[in-house]
Amino acid sequence: MPSDSILAPLYRSADLLDAYAVQLPAGASDDLEVLARAGFERQAWWIRALTRVRDTIMATVGVKSSRAVGIAAAARGPVIGFFPLRSKSAGELVMGEDDRHLDFRIAIQLRAGAAGGRELVLVTVVHCHNLLGRTYLAVITPFHRVIARASLERAASRAARTGPGAAG
Numbered sequence: 001m002p003s004d005s006i007l008a009p010l011y012r013s014a015d016l017l018d019a020y021a022v023q024l025p026a027g028a029s030d031d032l033e034v035l036a037r038a039g040f041e042r043q044a045w046w047i048r049a050l051t052r053v054r055d056t057i058m059a060t061v062g063v064k065s066s067r068a069v070g071i072a073a074a075a076r077g078p079v080i081g082f083f084p085l086r087s088k089s090a091g092e093l094v095m096g097e098d099d100r101h102l103d104f105r106i107a108i109q110l111r112a113g114a115a116g117g118r119e120l121v122l123v124t125v126v127h128c129h130n131l132l133g134r135t136y137l138a139v140i141t142p143f144h145r146v147i148a149r150a151s152l153e154r155a156a157s158r159a160a161r162t163g164p165g166a167a168g
């Protein structure tokens with residue numbers, strides 16, 4: 001886990017804590033927002049399908065849909081995909097939301113990688129509030145891991161096609 005992340009204080013007692021990294025190709029954008037949008041907007045069909053299933057099931061217990069999260073967040077400020085943008089600095093972008101069942105944060109960092117390259121790091125921190133949150137997290141964690149890695153790979157792949165400073 002990146003010790004220099006703004007999310008580091010949240011690591012303690014997290015119900016889910018993970019980090020993944022991918023090497024960025026030479027010439028890829030160094031704009032964290034461009035990279036985040038490349039990874040989390042216009043998701044692959046299978047991720048959209050899983051999100052629809054999640055939204056349908058969670059509606060039965062009164063949890064906000066991804067669309068509702070995005071709409072509410074857009075009224076307050078910028079969103080990436082449906083994730084509210086919480087902060088952005090030169091080295092880290094943070095998205096996330098608080099809900100009645102859990103709070104989650106996603107951080108994206110651009111760091112020096114091997115052999116002078118750069119790597120894109122994705123950190124997820126989740127804190128559950130109740131049994132609903134813990135049950136939800138237990139069910140979605142295997143899907144989260146696959147989606148997180150796929151989104152990171154997609155960001156790197158799309159960044160390679162757009163180049164430095166491009167908007168994706």
